[in-house]
Every structure is written in C-alpha cells, then in structure tokens.
Amino acid sequence: MQDAMTTEPKGGPTPGLTLAEQLCFPLYAASRLVTRLYQPLLAPLGITYPQYIVLMILWEEAPCPVSHIGLRANLGSNTLTPLLKRLEQLDYVRRCRSASDERVVDIHLTDSGRALQQAAACIPQALFDAVGYPLEDARQLKAQLDKLMACLSTAPLPDAGAGD
Amino acid sequence: MQDAMTTEPKGGPTPGLTLAEQLCFPLYAASRLVTRLYQPLLAPLGITYPQYIVLMILWEEAPCPVSHIGLRANLGSNTLTPLLKRLEQLDYVRRCRSASDERVVDIHLTDSGRALQQAAACIPQALFDAVGYPLEDARQLKAQLDKLMACLSTAPLPDAGAGD
DNA sequence: TTAAATTAAATCGCACGCGATTAATTCACT
C-alpha cells in the first residue's frame, strides 16, 4: 500500500524539479481539504467558503466596489457578480451602482451581513481546536505562502514552446 | 461612513486565532495562482490542471481503478468520471470495466497518454525557472503542507453547534 | 466636441469539486 514514489532521488530526472512538481499537488489538495473543513461550520450560516472569503473582505472594507474585492481576492467579475448576487439574495449585502461613476457597483453590508461577522467569529477557533496544527507551524506556513505568493505574482507568465 | 468596528481594535479576539483565520486565504489564493501558472503550459497539451494531476498519478500507477485515483487525489467519482471521459476523448486513457469485478473501471494509459509524460516533463522546470522561488523554501513549504495535510486528515470533522 | 481608448460589470461557456442519490455488482451471513 505504501509507495515510495514521493522521494526518489536515485535515477529521477533532476531531483530538484521533481520536488517542484510535488509542491503543486499538496497545495491543491490542502486548499480543498481546508475548504471542506470550513464547510460544515459555514453551512449553518447559509454561505460557502468563497462567499466567506468575500465576506471577510467586506467586514474589513465595505462598502467597496466589486473591483476592489476582485483585487483583494484575485477574482474577476465573472466569479464575483453571481456570488454577490447570491449574498444579496441572502440579505447579507446590497449591490448599489455608484452615483459618481455609474460603471461601479458598490457592495454594502446589510445589518444581517454585519451580524454574521459575530456569528462567524468562533469559526477560526473551532477549526484550530479541531485540527491539531501547532500555532507556530501555522505562522511559518503562512510566511512561506506569503513568500510564494510574492514570487508567483511577480513571475512572468511562462510561455509554452518558445523559450523567451 | 467609517465605523470603528471594521478596523480591528487592539483588543482583538485572541491574536493567534486571527492568524489561523489568515492561513485559509493564502492557501486558497496560492493554489489558484499555481493553477493559473500551469495553465498556459498545459494548454498546448490540451489538458487542464486537474487532468494533469490525474495523469501524474496514472503515469506512476496505471492501470488502476477510478477509486484508486480518487484515494490518491482526494477526488470522488462525481469529479473523476467526467474528467476521465474527457481524457478518453483526447485518447490519453482508456476506461475498461474490470473482468474480475464488474463494478470497477480500470483506467489504462494509451500510447498517446504515455507519450504525454515526456511532453510534460519540461513543465516543472519551466515553472521553477519562471518563478524565482528558492528551492530550499519549496522544500520547507512542502514539508509544512504535508504536516498540515496529516493534521487535517486525522482531524475530526467539526460540528457546527454541539461539540463532539 | 466628437471619436477612440479605457474601464467596470455582466454575460457566456466550459471544467471542476462535492454533497447527495442511484444503479449495478459483490460480499456476508443465515
């Protein structure tokens, strides 16, 4: 049952690259696993994990334009518009076209939306308690992820065949 | 228009938990960013990032049942069945019901599917070169992610209201 | 001042993820 394929420096093609290859999957898997852990805690509030992410931004900065949420969360209007419409249907936000610039849609929190912040306040703690992940490791992991994000953001988009 | 509650006062609720809250977002954002970096390199091969993940598993272990891929990638048949059908349409895999157990569908690599491994071999290197992320950091990040995964996997699914 | 470029959302299409259910097959137990 236990394959030893994860670390096979013997004859593998350039061990460093293999490791880089391995980095992508834990990231993909861990992200989905975290989403799954949040889900049962968010379900009683009627929201999904991406909606929770957006609400965290709004709890800090509402009212703000859709584009601002997009910058913070790295999401486009193609994702945010339907998501925000769902939050509006839940009466957590209101979408108002800006008076000064009719192109902009400002997202406002409703009273329910603000109240939700209190209801969600216990979630991080509940998760941290359930998962036995040491706080110091969390700090390091976050620092590493921030560093990775910085590198990824400034990275030139690689092209397929032609080398520059 | 600026409420004092939005910006966190110094008496915030347990700084450690706030950090834990912060961990979820970088994970979510980094995972999507990595996917986006892979995409232009995978597009010429006609495959998506999740398809690439599945193919990496198959390059190691094909032929194997759908359920085995699901265990390795933490994906269910609801995700894998349509994904594998697309890989089959691309002539990268074949789906054959097992003779010994008719419930099982074994996934085989085609010649094209095997050839794809060579074509994709340069991708990790290309990315590693494009992103200036130090190898040593990648090692540490992977180690942290593996540790997190271990904790998440063994964690009891947290329930909303009632404890335990 | 109008035409062109720019910007912000919305829309469209497709491919995940995943909770839930269904259908078919095999296993276990009497």
Added chain:
DNA sequence: AGTGAATTAATCGCGTGCGATTTAATTTAA
C-alpha cells in the same frame, strides 16, 4: 440459495473559477 449490507461508478444539482466576449459609462485625445 437468498436476502441484506457494502462497494464502485455514474448521475444530478449547484456553486465556483476563469478565459473570452459584451455592454455601458467614463476618460482621452484629436
């Protein structure tokens, strides 16, 4: 053998993500 539990994929429904295009409003440049 026979019935019920368990297992494996497939299916359904919904909500993202995201490349691409569209629409509307604003800025700019001519």
